[in-house]
Amino acid sequence: LRCCSSNGSGEKERTLGIIKPDGLSENAANFYAEHSSKPFFTNLIKYMTSGPVLVMILEKEDAVIHWRELIGPTDAGKAKITHPQSLRAMCGVDIEKNCVHGSDSHQSAQREIAFFFKEAPSAFKTEAVRKHDEL
């Protein structure tokens, strides 16, 4: 890395960073590591890196189950019939292109939040969530 030195003024400055496409595909592969041996893995990574994604921490009581209920079944095609009011029914296409992700358990949520938000989890946690984690 050839770079610069501090300008020494102690003032805030701005810089520009870009996560290049290969950086995103590495992240997607790591995020979905549990599916790496599945036949759909390569397509899933292509899909997940085909454009920008918006990653959110959502917080409420029983957020994991409520968000899973709201997004609906994995197969967006079937969801259109069985869960027409779900997000996947409304914006997804099929079992792969299902438009939204939701952690499938409290433990997965903790791991996945830490994956994207290295510093954030404790700052985002309410007192109630911190107590829940200590149990």
Ligand code: IDP
């Ligand atoms: P989930 O997202 O509903 O929890 P997972 O089984 O964890 O479902 O699968 C992760 C993602 O992999 C799915 O959201 C979907 O995009 C993709 N996927 C899952 N099963 C298949 C499949 O059988 N064919 C193609 N893609 C799949």
